Amino acid sequence: MSPTVDPNSLSLRADPQDGVALLEGSNGSVAARYGIPLAVLLELTHRCPLQCPYCSNPVEMERTSNELTTEEWKRVLNELAEIGVLQVHFSGGEPTARKDIVELVRHASELDLYTNLITSAVLLNRDKLEALADAGLAHIQISFQGSEASLADRVGGFRNGHAKKIEVARWARELELPLTVNAVMHRQNLDQLESIIAMAVEMDADRIEVANVQYYGWALKNRAALMPTLDQLDRATDIVENARVRLKGILDIDFVIPDYYADRPKKCMGGWGRQFFNITPAGKVLPCHAAETITDLDFLSVRSNHSIAWIWHNSDAFNRYRGTDWMPEPCQSCAFKEIDFGGCRCQAFALTGRADNTDPACSLSPLHQTIFNTAQTEAESGSKRVIYRNFSGGTLEAEPSDGA
Amino acid sequence: METAPAARRRMAVSLESVPRLARGAKLRLDETRGRWVLLVPERVMAPDDIAVEVLQLCDGEKSVAAMIKILAAKYAAPPERIGADVIEMLQDLADSGFLIEGRKQP
Numbered sequence: 418m419s420p421t422v423d424p425n426s427l428s429l430r431a432d433p434q435d436g437v438a439l440l441e442g443s444n445g446s447v448a449a450r451y452g453i454p455l456a457v458l459l460e461l462t463h464r465c466p467l468q469c470p471y472c473s474n475p476v477e478m479e480r481t482s483n484e485l486t487t488e489e490w491k492r493v494l495n496e497l498a499e500i501g502v503l504q505v506h507f508s509g510g511e512p513t514a515r516k517d518i519v520e521l522v523r524h525a526s527e528l529d530l531y532t533n534l535i536t537s538a539v540l541l542n543r544d545k546l547e548a549l550a551d552a553g554l555a556h557i558q559i560s561f562q563g564s565e566a567s568l569a570d571r572v573g574g575f576r577n578g579h580a581k582k583i584e585v586a587r588w589a590r591e592l593e594l595p596l597t598v599n600a601v602m603h604r605q606n607l608d609q610l611e612s613i614i615a616m617a618v619e620m621d622a623d624r625i626e627v628a629n630v631q632y633y634g635w636a637l638k639n640r641a642a643l644m645p646t647l648d649q650l651d652r653a654t655d656i657v658e659n660a661r662v663r664l665k666g667i668l669d670i671d672f673v674i675p676d677y678y679a680d681r682p683k684k685c686m687g688g689w690g691r692q693f694f695n696i697t698p699a700g701k702v703l704p705c706h707a708a709e710t711i712t713d714l715d716f717l718s719v720r721s722n723h724s725i726a727w728i729w730h731n732s733d734a735f736n737r738y739r740g741t742d743w744m745p746e747p748c749q750s751c752a753f754k755e756i757d758f759g760g761c762r763c764q765a766f767a768l769t770g771r772a773d774n775t776d777p778a779c780s781l782s783p784l785h786q787t788i789f790n791t792a793q794t795e796a797e798s799g800s801k802r803v804i805y806r807n808f809s810g811g812t813l814e815a816e817p818s819d820g821a
Numbered sequence: 822m823e824t825a826p827a828a829r830r831r832m833a834v835s836l837e838s839v840p841r842l843a844r845g846a847k848l849r850l851d852e853t854r855g856r857w858v859l860l861v862p863e864r865v866m867a868p869d870d871i872a873v874e875v876l877q878l879c880d881g882e883k884s885v886a887a888m889i890k891i892l893a894a895k896y897a898a899p900p901e902r903i904g905a906d907v908i909e910m911l912q913d914l915a916d917s918g919f920l921i922e923g924r925k926q927p
Contacts, residue, residue, distance in 0.1 A: 500853070555845055
């Protein structure tokens with residue numbers, strides 16, 4: 418006998434080890450082959466006390482008055498559990514800005530859903546965190562913007578945020594909550610990577626996600642201030658490889674590189690409509706949290722008269738870029754088309770104006786060299802000054818903190 | 822760095838270990854897909870039938886030696902043959918932080 422646990426995983430990011438084998442049946446129509454995803458991202462609100470210039474929320478954020486109510490979210494959770502979703506990620510904005518966060522976590526746990534909280538942590542106090550743990554929270558992910566307060570608080574645009582996050586991480590450990598450090602990396606903090614990893618070890622985290630910024634929405638507005646240099650990336654890759662060996666059994670490290678510098682595009686979302694969807698604060702069901710940047714797609718809501726499963730299987734937005742039939746050349750005849758599924762549709766739309774164009778991150782895109790050069794030029798000469806994310810379309814940082 | 826608290830939390834699996842799943846790891850039946858899954862942060866793992874049996878024995882009360890004895894009896898296999906496989910699998914899970922030294926507080 419030889420017991421094994423298949424480490425194939427479902428991940429929110431492009432990940433070569435995804436769980437597709439578990440998800441797909443072997444035959445049937447294209448739509449029928451795409452089983453309901455194992456995990457779903459729930460963006461409870463776009464409200465957030467932080468103003469990170471690379472926020473993955475859309476530039477046009479959803480107002481509080483449009484947010485799903487507690488009862489609507491509970492109905493969504495019931496439906497998700499019923500159709501076979503196993504994990505829910507409560508995210509935002511800042512999910513703890515919702516007064517009903519404990520109630521929603523408890524409801525999900527009672528449905529046997531595995532609950533994960535993706536949070537900035539700055540709104541939490543110890544009682545609230547304990548209430549979340551008692552409600553059955555299985556895992557907490559706390560974002561960090563740097564390894565020390567001056568840079569971290571500047572990037573997040575929130576005074577004393579860094580110290581607060583460290584305090585909440587300590588409470589999480591005291592409550593035996595599994596802890597992941599989310600570190601979003603860019604030119605202005607990549608040189609702190611070594612100390613960010615050390616910080617994660619120091620705070621006794623189980624995992625760290627070292628995710629380089631992906632450039633759509635807010636991050637695209639701020640690309641010149643955030644794009645790393647090639648040198649920085651090479652160093653970061655070395656640091657991660659080294660740390661993975663040194664910290665085996667101590668800290669798991671996930672690493673996502675920025676694709677402007679790649680030759681091959683990322684397998685974005687594991688392929689459009691293939692193993693992931695998210696639900697926005699107003700209840701829209703999206704194939705990707707950035708999908709609303711593609712302005713010629715219509716997304717259906719859980720407030721429509723369609724079930725979530727129907728939207729997943731049958732809606733035009735999910736089927737438009739599903740599989741490989743939609744692909745034009747050079748993708749259609751590409752040997753990698755079932756490996757990366759053509760990369761990222763949002764990036765193709767943002768950089769070429771058409772979502773079905775080849776993702777410029779791919780070396781076969783006619784725009785690839787231009788994008789690469791833009792990245793290098795911006796990385797070498799770009800300003801450090803950022804546009805902070807907020808409900809009024811963004812605010813330019815008052816003045817550069819150190820000689821940008 | 823290697824002496825950080827997380828390092829002490831990780832278990833070195835031996836015959837005397839008494840393992841149980843950590844808070845972030847949940848074993849459940851996925852009725853929709855008709856199989857058992859191990860849910861962990863950001864991942865869904867698909868243990869095979871025997872791995873499921875091993876995981877179900879990780880109750881924070883039985884030692885690894887006792888678990889091996891149960892499995893050996895059930896599969897009529899010599900304990901020394903399956904013991905190494907079981908320990909290796911448990912060690913992989915412990916290295917990822919999904920399995921901890923058991924004995925719950927009374």
